[in-house]
Amino acid sequence: MSTGLPVIKYDKIKGVKNTPHEEFYTSGHRTCQGCESAMVMRQFAKASGPRTIATGSTGCMYVANTSYQTTPWIIPWMHTQLGAGGASAVGMAAGLRALMRKGKLPEEKINVINFSGDLGGGDMGLSGVSGALQSDYDLLIIMYDNESAANTDIQATGLTTYGAQTTFTPPGQKHRIMARRWKKNVAGMLAVGHPTCRYVATASATYPALDFLNKVRKALAIGGPTFIHTFDPCPKGWDFHPRYSHELGELGIKSGIFPLFEVIDGKVIYSYDPRKKGRVPVREYLEKQGRFAHLVDEDVDYIQQMVDKMWEEWEVPGVAPFRGNLNSAQK
Amino acid sequence: MKQTETDTAVLDQRLAAWDRKELLNGCQAVAQGVRLADVDVISAYPIRPYTEVMDALSKLIADGKLDAEYIIADSEHSQFEIVKHASSVGARAFAGSSGTGWMYGFEALVVTATDRLPPLFLVGNRALDDPGAFGVEHNDAMALRDMGWLLCWATTAQEALEHVLIGYRVAEDSRVRMPMALAMDGAFLTHSQHMVQVPTEEAVARFLPRYDLGPRRLHPDNPISIAPQVNEDWVMELRRQNWEAARRAKGVIVQAYQEFNEIFGERYATPFFSEFMTDDAETVLIGVGAVAMPARTAVRRLREQGRKVGYIGLRWFRPFPTEELRECLSRFRAVGVLDRNFAHGSPDCGGIVLHDVRSCLYPLASRPAVVNFIGGLGGRDISIADCTRMLEITGKAAERAGDEETVTWIGLRE
Ligand SMILES: Cc1ncc(C[n+]2csc(CCOP(=O)(O)OP(=O)(O)O)c2C)c(N)n1
Ligand code: SF4
């Protein structure tokens, strides 16, 4: 399931002080203050290092990120179409593999990474991401999830939290809630659906510290196609002060609304296990964001109840919503 | 170009450029071209009639006759994006499609041109649904005409094989770097067998240099950013660069055919279109693709009756051979343009080729009469009798220019 080239040996980063100093995503972008998606960019490039080629699907991390003549990218980077994240990574990995095998390019392991947004990677490009995860190329797809089509002015996507106000889901006098879809479980679905894919994870750019950096390194070192779904508070789309981006990410994880896990060779490992550490009420997470200001108690209760189910009733809590006591039935 | 070379060493060398003769259909001939071009990355998705090229290529790979990555994509959009990105890291790449499949991936086709990347695509022309039809119609490939692509039609399996080589050669030239669409009529060419001469790898290597994207190749040693957001600041200048590339492409095409003829023998008298019995012709039909076959037969038969008719097969539609065609068509009294496509609601509700031919002739002080035929849609046969009739209608247009219908549908059930 890989090129057969020696894998890049990545040391696990232990302790914030040991984070590499080199930046491969630097000044030049014009993302909002407090943009956690920009943090995802900075961190993945830091973790993967200079022998990397990245493609970025259309979205904030293209339009607000990479303007002509002020590119923030130190590593080679190319734009790809909104729904083409998976295909872009496959194309580059295939090109590099063929050129190296045929002696047209010196052999070396080059990291191929695509980042796509929740609309690009989780809705429109899902089929292409699936195609990439079925392949045997070494590649990593990062779906950075700011829970909206942020670039086009904050429209609901299949990953927007239930109830949230967006420009496509405004609260009104007849309908308080226009966003009635439950958030699509992309990482879980991809892990379940691609048994030969060795690494699927969820992450937050900043919580727990170093977690995302090390997940990127693990994904790149394990070989084959890999996938990470990041949870990115977006001050503009979620309507909160940019000062609180990291805190909101942390609250999302601690409330259990965004589960943090890795699936490595089919084994589930919780990076933050709220069943052991306890869950803070989702209200604490929701009430800090303007996009939920119109919710009433009943709505908050519904969300809490869905989150409770995810942790208490799902066969693989936070990952796969099967129910029916499959485990106990075996016993 | 007339053959004046008498040096037997040169003739021997040209004979040696050919390996063997094989019975191949159009798709299989293209697969041989792809093998000879030593393509690095291929991406496949099924749709009739182009698919057979992918069947043939997968077998060549399975048998170890071609060393390439072969990716079965999840959709045409992914298929085209895969080859676009493979091309950006320096791999020679191939894909293709037909009809609605071609349209499904259209977004990716558009950006391949604006990214100035040169993969080659086969379009096995097919009608656009609905309702379903497997047969040929040229609207699929014609949709590229304003998109910054090279677009050309093969009329025989032999030409199809050779235009894979000529196509990569032109597309990858540093003066051009545009994607190349090689179109062929579904069924009539994709699936009809011809005896095809297959060139040797050595001769192909002399004609087709290795793909080198130079300073635009994406690699960690060349950490550039490709296609950052430009908005109104730069789009006009970039469009202008595409325009300049398309203009330069014409010279590169001429040069490519010259060198092709030098290595493989005098196969192409003119690069952009072929002329059949046009020397003293007064009335000509101009068409695109495999209709050349019945059209030439009709011309030959009418010639036997002493009629001054000829046929022009338009090979390259983009870049459009404006000056060459203007000079050529100005020799005739009437020109019938045969469109195997339609341009709904366009001037005279005619076909796409009509509009380009007429606009190319407009600056002439004295223009031939121009009439238009829509025919063969959805794969309907265009018979020798149809071609005879079109030549006759065109001939009449020369006599009494002005009062005749511009557009005639041929073979329409009334
Ligand atoms: C095929 C296509 N449809 C629509 C658009 C318009 N568009 C550009 S960015 C964008 C939003 C993308 O959302 P997401 O992937 O979540 O990324 P974000 O903007 O949130 O970073 C849309 C809809 C497009 N560029 N391409
Ligand atoms: S809108 Fe959101 S995702 Fe986009 S740049 Fe601003 S904070 Fe980042």
Ligand SMILES: [Mg+2]
């Ligand atoms: Mg988004």
